[in-house]
Amino acid sequence: MRCKELARDLNTSMVLHGDGTDLDLLEEEGAGQVDLFVSLTDDDKLNLLVCLIAKHLGVKKTIAQIRRSDYLPLIESVGIDIAVSPRLLTAAAILRFIRRGDIVSVSFLGGAKAEMIELNIQEKSKIANKTLQELPFPREAIIGAIVRDGEEIIPKGSDYLLPKDRVIIFTLPRAVTKVEAFFQKYNF
Structure with missing residues (x-):
């Protein structure tokens, strides 16, 4: 339901609903060709992994939601462009x-x-x-x-x-x- 709302509101953006670690899905949908890839799950490790996969596919910029502040220094060292911390x-x-x-x-x-x-x-x-x-x-x-x-x-x-x-x-x-x-x- 939330993906449908986002797709409607972000009419110039591609919104995918699926397993972000599914390499076939990401390749099939052309995720590597996008300008920005955002991962906003409640799982910090998953957000990091999915952004790294997106970078591997060729995405220019990635944003990962990170709730644990001890992960923030890791973000820059692994190549994720922006970390968003709700806290x-x-x-x-x-x-x-x-x-x-x-x-x-x-x-x-x-x-x-x-x-x-x-x-x-x-x-x-x-x-x-x-x-x-x-x-x-x-x-x-x-x-x-x-x-x-x-x-x-x-x-x-x-x-x-x-x-x-x-x-x-x-x-x-x-x-x-x-x-x-x-x-x-x-x-x-």
């Missing part, structure tokens, strides 16, 4: 709401060894209209990109952070509180 996605969504500042998204990198935080610069932010080199930004964090009026900027020390800019920050967990403090509004 980490839930944690990121919760953090987005409890963190200070105008946070757009929070993502975990390397199985939560680092974070990527995307946020908007507010009019009354402490860092608005200052150059990056003026800021005593934490050493454990870096501003990786600034998006201004739809244009991406790879920042240099002389770049300004302007109100309404969106910034992408990469940080270690121990620096998150310091990073948040930079993006707070003045209390006038």
